[in-house]
Amino acid sequence: MIDPSAPLPRPRSDLAEPPDAVPALPGALGVLQGRMLLQVSPARVGYLRGQLDAGRSGLVLCGKNALRKAKKLRGEEQFSGPLLIDPAVYEARAASEKEPFPHASEDTFAFDDPLEVSLAEQRAVGATAPVTPTGYLHAEDSDALKAAVRRVAALDDAQVVFAAPVDVGWLREEDAMRQLIACLRLVKGPKAIMLGGQMDPLARHARAVDHLRRVIEEVPGAALLRTDLAAFGGLAAGAEFTAFGAGSRLRHIVAPGEKAETSKGFSTSPxxxxxxxxxxxxxxxxxxxxxxxxxxxxxxxxxxxxxxxxxxxxxxxxxxxxxxxxxxxxxxxxxxxxxxxxxxxxxxxxxxxxxxxxxxxxxxxxxxxxxxxxxxxxxxxxxxxxAAPPSAPHEANGQTTAEDQRRS
Known part of the structure; x- marks a missing residue:
């Protein structure tokens, strides 16, 4: 549930004013800035690698064998572009206050720290930056979100990408959206937002697109992974980087335990x-x-x-x-x-x-x-x-307010 005692960010007073200058991503993360990566399963990298724009894109490997494929790409295939690995723990496990980064495999020992193990594995195979193995963040589960944020903030490492696999319900209402912003702002490094919901999450709530843009605008270092058209809308809104899913399954998240809804004839043609x-x-x-x-x-x-x-x-x-x-x-x-x-x-x-x-x-x-x-x-x-962008003051003839723009 939403925590009414949590601090909420102050809304921007005038969306027609240009946002504050965004500082460049530090260190190796700088190569990600302004790019739209492709999120892809390891088995399908060969289908699309030849079409990647080396100066504007890169890869996010997701799913089984992602670590093995990353090591091969960096080694014998000599791929030197931006490369992230999404552990996708959220597909199998939900985050909780006790376990924001849950064990996703029975192969690990109970005393192993899933967060530390995953970050070390990704660094070892040459990822541009490690991505946290966050569990699925159900709508308005502020306890799980805050637990994940506190743990990553305690790392004090701006080279770690905090994965925020949030149910699109976080974007349904103003209060939930503002608390999401407040929590994400506590993380020092980039925040990779991924949206959960059947078929097309952003189509589920009337204000979801508008609220997503506000999250991107008001959270320094906000990124958007595992998505579709929003990869472009996010970049236009000022996201640090985004990732377009190379397959329909990789354009959104299905909550753990739910069966994915698919369009008819899915297996008959691409x-x-x-x-x-x-x-x-x-x-x-x-x-x-x-x-x-x-x-x-x-x-x-x-x-x-x-x-x-x-x-x-x-x-x-x-x-x-x-x-x-x-x-x-x-x-x-x-x-x-x-x-x-x-x-x-x-x-x-x-x-x-x-x-x-x-x-x-x-x-x-x-x-x-x-x-x-x-x-x-x-x-x-x-x-x-x-979702029309805000107008400059002279274009609005002094009549359009920030709130008017948010209702558009």
């Missing part, structure tokens, strides 16, 4: 990013929708005008690998465009306009296909399209 609509669709779905019309030919760095979006209708042959490469190539194009824009309101406006334009394309594409319900706007894209 997910394919439709650039103009800014969403992923099953390759089989795209083939069906464009059965009576010419599908868009993709000119991304992976497809090079040789593949149309209806060419991924099954998991046969090289299609999964080509779909993964296409997805990453498109994401890297977006990333290069975003990072070419000066940080601040200009980036926020670019992101907002891009989302708004994508929403407006849905009825146009459906009309071209003569299928009114062929493609439906995903709820999260709608949220970003509605």
């Amino acid at each position: 997910h394919v990013l439709f650039p103009k609509l800014m969403d992923f669709f099953l390759g089989k779905t795209l083939a069906e929708r464009f059965a009576g019309a010419q599908a868009p030919v993709c000119g991304c760095a992976a497809c090079e005008g040789m593949w149309a979006l209806d060419a991924f209708a099954s998991n046969e042959g090289e299609r999964p690998a080509r779909a993964a490469a296409h997805n990453v190539a498109v994401l890297m194009e977006w990333l290069r465009t975003l990072t070419a824009i000066a940080p601040g309101l200009a980036r926020q406006r670019w992101w907002h306009e891009r989302c708004r334009a994508a929403v407006e394309r849905y009825p146009l594409v459906n009309a071209q296909l003569r299928q009114p319900d062929a493609f439906k706007v995903p709820p999260q894209l709608k949220r970003w399209a509605l």
Whole structure:
């Protein structure tokens, strides 16, 4: 539950004013600043590594064999880019006041400290910085959150990335969101927020996108991992770095003990990013929708005008690998465009306009296909399209207040 006695951060008085200058990340962490990494399972690194933008991206390995793959990448594969390892303890165990960093494996001894062991293992295989093995933080479980924060703060090590795998319920109400901010501000180093909830967590609550932006704005060193469109929205809002999940399972967290909800036909074909609509669709779905019309030919760095979006209708042959490469190539194009824009309101406006334009394309594409319900706007894209950035005072003619902007 929310602790009413906990200190709450003072809201920014005017969101139209530029935020305070963010200090550069210290030491080796500096290489992460401003990047959008790709969060990927070790087995799929080969599908997408060739499309990574070396100057703007990197890898977050997640899941079984992540440590082994990291060691191989740093050794025989000579990968020198930013590399994080997400222990993903939150998938199996929830954090508690007694065990904010719970034992995730029966292979460890009961007297071993899960936090110290995990940090040491990650450093040993060449991770850019170690990520804490935090358990899942259920909505409004302030006792577990504060216990995790106190333990990491006691390390007094700004080179450790504090993983905050929080249920999206923390972003539902103002008080919960503000307490999350207050706790995260106590950690010295970067804070890697990851959102929990079925399918699309940010679509579950009307204020979730707006509250996430406020967390990023008001928590120095805030980052955003294991996510989707929010990886770009986070960078636009000023996140230190983000990570886009290379598979649907790696774009959100399912709370321990819950069965993941999946879209129908998930195993029949790969997910394919439709650039103009800014969403992923099953390759089989795209083939069906464009059965009576010419599908868009993709000119991304992976497809090079040789593949149309209806060419991924099954998991046969090289299609999964080509779909993964296409997805990453498109994401890297977006990333290069975003990072070419000066940080601040200009980036926020670019992101907002891009989302708004994508929403407006849905009825146009459906009309071209003569299928009114062929493609439906995903709820999260709608949220970003509605979340207009704050206006400068002269643009608002003195009428728009910070609170007005938060309601938009």
